[in-house]
Amino acid sequence: MDQRTAPxxxxxxxxxxxxxxxxxxHYLYRLNQKLVPAPLAMTELIMGHMPxxxxxxxxxxxLADALADGPLPGDELARxxxxxxxxxxxxxxxxxxxxxxxxxxDGRYALTPLAGTLRSDAPVSLASWARxxxxxxxxxxxxxxxxxxxxxxxxVPSLKGTDPFSYLAENPKLAALFNDGMTAxxxxxxxxxxxxYDFGRFPVIVDVGGGQGRLLAAILAATPSAHGVLYDLPNVxxxxxxxxxxxxxxxxxxxxxxxxxxxxxxxxxxxxxxxVIHDWDDEAAQTILRNIxxxxxxxxxxxxxxxxxxxxxxxxxxxxxxxxxxxxxxGRERTAEQHRELLRRSGFHLTRIIETxxxxxxxxxxxxxxDA
Numbered sequence: 001m002d003q004r005t006a007p008x009x010x011x012x013x014x015x016x017x018x019x020x021x022x023x024x025x026h027y028l029y030r031l032n033q034k035l036v037p038a039p040l041a042m043t044e045l046i047m048g049h050m051p052x053x054x055x056x057x058x059x060x061x062x063l064a065d066a067l068a069d070g071p072l073p074g075d076e077l078a079r080x081x082x083x084x085x086x087x088x089x090x091x092x093x094x095x096x097x098x099x100x101x102x103x104x105x106d107g108r109y110a111l112t113p114l115a116g117t118l119r120s121d122a123p124v125s126l127a128s129w130a131r132x133x134x135x136x137x138x139x140x141x142x143x144x145x146x147x148x149x150x151x152x153x154x155x156v157p158s159l160k161g162t163d164p165f166s167y168l169a170e171n172p173k174l175a176a177l178f179n180d181g182m183t184a185x186x187x188x189x190x191x192x193x194x195x196x197y198d199f200g201r202f203p204v205i206v207d208v209g210g211g212q213g214r215l216l217a218a219i220l221a222a223t224p225s226a227h228g229v230l231y232d233l234p235n236v237x238x239x240x241x242x243x244x245x246x247x248x249x250x251x252x253x254x255x256x257x258x259x260x261x262x263x264x265x266x267x268x269x270x271x272x273x274x275x276v277i278h279d280w281d282d283e284a285a286q287t288i289l290r291n292i293x294x295x296x297x298x299x300x301x302x303x304x305x306x307x308x309x310x311x312x313x314x315x316x317x318x319x320x321x322x323x324x325x326x327x328x329x330x331g332r333e334r335t336a337e338q339h340r341e342l343l344r345r346s347g348f349h350l351t352r353i354i355e356t357x358x359x360x361x362x363x364x365x366x367x368x369x370x371d372a
Contacts, residue, residue: 012195018357026314054094055118056134059127063092063101064111064118071108124188129181137174141327148326155327164329169235179236183212183243186274190218192356193305199223199270202301206231206268208260208292209276213240215305216272217247228253229265260288266295274305275360278321279331282342289346293367302348304363309335317359339363 033041058064061081066072074092078085092109095101101115111119117126132138144155156164168175199205199219206229207216213230220228228249230240234257244250256265261284264271271292277285292302307318322333334342340350348365355361 012192012357015196015355015357019355023314029315051094051098052130053134054091055100056130057091058095058100058115059118059130060134061088062120062127064115064122064127065120067101067109067111067115068119068121071104071110073108077109124184126181126184128177129184132174132177132181135174135177137171145323145327152326154329156329179211179239182275183214183239186211186214189274189305189356189358189360190215192358192360193274193362194218194222196354196356197303197362199226202226202268202270204229204268205270205272206265208232208264208271208273208288210272210274211236211240212243213237213253213255214243215274216253217244217249219272220249220252221247226252229256229268230254231256231258231260231265233257233259260291262291264291264295268296268300270301270303271296272303272305277304277331277342278306278325278333279329281330281332282345284330285342286346289343289348293347296367298367298369300367302343302365302367304339304365305360306339306363307333307359308339308353308361308363309333311335344368 061083063077063081066077066080072080074089075085077083078088081088092101092103095115096103099112099114100118102110102112104110116122117124118130119125120127141155141159144159147158148155154164156162156167160167162170168178193215200223202223203225204227205216205219205223207213207219208231210216210230210232216228216230220226230237230244230253237255237257240253240255241250244253244255258264260276273288273292277288280288289302296302307316307321309318309322310316318333325331325333336353339353343350343363343365347368349368351364351366353361353363
């Protein structure tokens with residue numbers, strides 16, 4: 001057996017149990033809001049920006065890396081990360097109240113499972129993701145949310161003079177945080193997607209906009225008879241070989257660089273797009289989907305991994321992701337009916353929507369027959 005590091009695995013609880021727990025959490029939260037004075041409940045919501053910034057600071061200081069070998073006294077931890085001891089203690093006190101880090105009886109600080117996700121060498125490291133969301137650039141974009149609501153357009157072009165993806169390409173450090181964060185999120189979502197859907201009937205699976213290939217690697221690892229094509233921008237897929245080799249599927253993947261606005265690889269049995277369509281408005285999304293329709297055989301299957309905005313008004317991550325798309329890009333999260341109509345106009349028929357244990361769904365569609 002070779003020495004490659006095995007990919008992390010995550011439990012995938014039953015979907016009905018997850019949805020039931022989400023409802024319980026929602027009603028408990030609403031009960032808490034009703035039991036305290038409204039100004040106090042609103043103050044808590046207004047101050048909700050603070051924990052993400054504290055997490056980002058912990059990631060930037062690499063506190064979790066410093067504690068990876070064991071607990072440390074505050075002064076020693078501060079020395080290792082280059083921080084003021086008193087200020088660091090204040091930061092840790094706030095984070096500990098949210099279950100991030102802990103203080104032992106002897107006063108030393110230690111990791112918790114949540115804090116462990118901020119280690120740079122964690123099986124799924126969210127350090128880059130925390131730093132991206134805590135970056136001055138991201139905060140600046142969201143400070144203009146009211147402008148996005150007034151105009152219905154992303155604030156990035158007016159603020160930076162270019163579209164968000166070009167802006168990332170021109171800022172390698174921020175782009176690296178974003179790409180590493182997306183790969184980490186794919187580590188978590190991949191297990192739920194593979195658990196929810198049988199990919200075994202597809203000899204060739206094309207991952208369009210697949211980044212560094214984490215989802216495709218998970219699919220192929222679970223489907224030994226399949227081969228894959230990873231397709232994304234040339235500067236994005238440069239990091240794919242290491243991911244594919246780690247998962248032991250590199251000999252079954254062909255990597256292609258290109259733009260899905262121009263074309264996509266032809267001849268796939270399944271075309272997978274994870275969190276791609278939500279980045280774009282309907283016109284741009286139709287261009288992508290029509291390129292797939294042109295390349296896909298009539299018997300091919302299209303699989304979109306996206307959040308689907310539900311009919312209920314309970315807490316749902318997609319509602320906030322939708323605002324993120326409004327601020328940063330020209331995209332949006334869509335309802336089931338909006339997905340159906342978008343697919344129809346692009347040459348596809350929506351066949352079913354499969355829920356996963358996470359907020360993401362697998363939207364299955366088939367090409368509308370060309371002679372129909």
